[in-house]
Amino acid sequence: MINILHAIDTGGPGGAETVFINLVTGxxxxxxxxxxxxxxxxxxxxQLNDRGVVPIIVKSKGGxxxxxxxxxxxxxxxxxxxIVLSHLFGSNVYCSLAGLICRVPVISVFHGFVDTSENESLVDFKFRLINWGSKHIVFVxxxxxxxxxxxxxVSRKKSITIYNGIDTDxxxxxxxxxxxxxxxxxxDNIVFGSIGNIRPAKGYDILIVAATQVIKxxxxxxxxxxxxxxxxxxxSLLKKIKDLNLRDYLTFIGFRGNVANVLNNFDAFVLPSTTEGFSISTIEAMACGIPIVVTKSGGPEEIVDSGINGIMVNANSVESLVIGLREIVTQYDKAKGRAVTAIDDVNTKFNIQSMIMKYLSLLLTNK
Known part of the structure; x- marks a missing residue:
């Protein structure tokens, strides 16, 4: 029996938090x-309580x-x-230091380009702590x-990649x-949908402008x-929707717990992000057999083979996104064919058991 301490410094919801929960329980x-x-x-x-895990709450706000x-x-x-398995920059720093003090191995996981903020102080010092205190540093x-x-x-020698996985059941x-x-x-409506909390990297401002052109x-x-x-x-996004007379066409529906159900209401999935460490929502949409249009924003470039299992367009480009959306509308049967391939790709490459077994192997090797 391996005793694992899992740590994360956010309360969710989100992609990193979903992976955290799946690893804790899986x-x-x-x-x-x-x-x-x-x-x-x-x-x-x-989510942890619902799955029979009682988490330990330790407040971590401030400096x-x-x-x-x-x-x-x-x-x-x-x-x-x-062994300690920590997620996101703040937890990685604290857990690496705690691991050094307690002489317990630590595996640190980074989930996104925004794990560290532009205003982060003492970044080099904190990365030195992570390099020193972590046996491995995982990127998604x-x-x-x-x-x-x-x-x-960050230590190149200790850096490895483990893709995220989802439950295809x-x-x-x-x-x-x-x-x-x-x-x-x-x-009769063709419904495009996006999943993800409202923050700058999600590119929703670009999607709103692109939607205006598509709807015309x-x-x-x-x-x-x-x-x-x-x-x-x-x-500001709500104001833009109002100013562009899109309120009958584009709707923010807030957070929904049953993501699979929401996705299965869509005719197509859109990821307009400017940066993505991986994109859990993309593989969730693919697993649901929904045609996808995603941007070249980092992680999605390792998920989507454009023209084979989805459509990939340039990030930060309204024009490129409009072309991708237009292709879904005008060639929907072809898009559905790509979606069938996408289901197989997720089942093969991005399933939850594959992810869990890779982390388990890492934990067993380093405990």
Whole structure:
């Protein structure tokens, strides 16, 4: 039995948090005992509780917290932790330091280009701690790994890639219309959808402008964006929708817990992101057999083979995105054919068991 401490410094929802939850619960089926440290109650807390895991809440807000570090050390010692699996930059720093103090191996995981902020202080020092305290540093795509190796002092020797995986028993073709009916859409409407919390890297401002052009040409098209939204960016996007007279055509529906159901309401999935470390939502859409249009934004370039299992367009380009959306509308049968290939690709390359077994192998090698 391996005693694993899992740590993440956000409460979700999101892609990194989904992977965190799946590893906490999935590894327990392989002679592992999982202990999960999270910063607060919320979506991650609820999901873990629903799956029979009682997380340990340790608050981690603000600057460097000796109190947070102290609690990590206490947990490692009291739970007799064999190895630590941490996610995202903040947790990676704290866990690497705690691992050094307790002489317990640590595996640090980076999920996105935005794991470190532009205003992050003492970045080089923090990466030195991660390099020193981590046995391995995992990136969820080769593109993400290359980015960090180019722009930070992260250890190349310790860096590896493990792709994210999803549960294809949950994400599978199962046509639904409940969200369409909720919004008053008919069977004649072509519904494009995006999944992801409202933040700059998601490129929703680009999608809104592209949607305006597509709707002028194909007025039967509708757009749905599902994800948490608040603050100035969200308000500015709502204003743009109003100014462009899109309120009858493009709708933010907020966070929805049953992502598979929401996806199966779409006729096509759109990822307009400017940067993506991987893109869980892309492989979820592919597993549901939905035609996809995604941007060349990092991780998706290792998922999508344009013209084979989806359509890939340039990031930060309204014109390129419009071309991709137009192709879905005008060649939908061809798009559905690519979607069949996409299902096979996810089942082969991006399934949850493959991901769990790769992490398990890493844990067994380093405990």
């Amino acid at each position: 590894l327990e089926k392989h002679n592992c005992r999982s202990h999960a440290v999270i910063p607060r109650k919320g979506w991650v807390h609820e 460097f917290s000796f109190k947070y570090l102290y609690h990590l050390i206490r947990i490692i010692k009291s739970k007799k932790i064999d 795509s080769d593109q993400l790994k290359a980015h960090y190796q180019q722009h930070t002092i 949950v994400f599978k073709p199962a046509k639904a219309d409940n969200v369409r009916k909720e919004l008053g859409f008919t069977n 040409e194909f007025p039967q098209c509708r757009f749905i964006i599902a994800g948490q939204g608040s603050g100035k960016l969200y308000e």
